[in-house]
Amino acid sequence: MTPSHPCANHPELAAHGRCARCREYFCDPCCAFLVDDRPWCEPCGHGLVEDGRGSKTLALVVLAGGLALFAGIVALQLFVIHRFYFYSPILVLFPPWLAYRIAYPPATGTAPKVLDRRRQRLLLPPLR
Secondary structure (H helix, E strand, O other): OOOOOEOOOOOOOEOOEEOOOOOOEEOHHHEEEEEOOEEEEHHHHHHHHHHOOOOHHHHHHHHHHHHHHHHHHHHHHHHHHOOHHHHHHHHHHHHHHHHHHHHHHHHHOOOOOEEEOOOOEEEOOOOO
8 A cells, every 4th residue: 555545534644554344544543443353443343343232132032932932842741741740850951041042142243353452452342
């Protein structure tokens, strides 16, 4: 890259890099984030952190579906097979773990590794 390109935020400074998302030129102080070791400007980086948050609604729908499936299995054991006493330890211990494993990924979302260059620390999207 040639130094002839000015920074998008500071026209008096020469560009140091280019945002991997919006392709704008920026100087070194404007390079706020490194996303998967590629430079990103501050607006794009903050947007990525916001987009990486999961959906509470999706997590609740998945959890409700898992609990409905569990209730169906319990009803089947009680009213059709009539051997609930044999399966009760499995049905009591397994579904909470399974519901957690199913509902956890939609609740947290998926986000790439984001490094805040100003604070030199890894950013993780906050859980709501």
